[in-house]
Amino acid sequence: NAGVTQTPKFQVLKTGQSMTLQCAQDMNHEYMSWYRQDPGMGLRLIHYSVGAGITDQGEVPNGYNVSRSTTEDFPLRLLSAAPSQTSVYFCASSSYSPGTANTEAFFGQGTRLTVV
């Protein structure tokens, strides 16, 4: 039971480089999301998806791109990395049940990204 798997666990990028953070879940969850965690800031929502082919912006979407071609995968793309994107990134998934609080968000183990 893998749950939510993120790759890579660590990454160092140079300013201006692009890369993709991978996220996969095996729970057949409709809802997937990406958060970034910065010191003293808690987790902030970057992008989310309620199903294949449907994505939307969260609180801090600038500089990131997402797509959802399958239920299982939800990659996060950094188009042109900047030092301000140095952070820990978390992917999460849950069953999509608006109005039903008996759901639970399952998180990946995180990707620690440093942009130099």
Place this chain on the structure above:
Amino acid sequence: AQRVTQPEKLLSVFKGAPVELKCNYSYSGSPELFWYVQYSRQRLQLLLRHISRESIKGFTADLNKGETSFHLKKPFAQEEDSAMYYCALSTQGGSEKLVFGKGTKLTVNP
């Protein structure tokens, strides 16, 4: 806009002492509230949700709409409770688009 405030960045107690982690929220509607926990070198996981009115690992949390609070309490802290605790709010009714507080690092000393 909705907001979750955890006023204590760090909280340190001794084993066996009561512990209370504070959480206040601002949202004009009826929110769903959660506590998530991250133990050292583990991933973030759900501790409890207010709708379930459950006690998990001895922790309870009561939603007080008048004070807009959802404090997490445990009568007798254990060393294994040491972790980072996040209060989170959902306006969607489920676990979508969670708004997190900044977290409280709890240390339980022997």
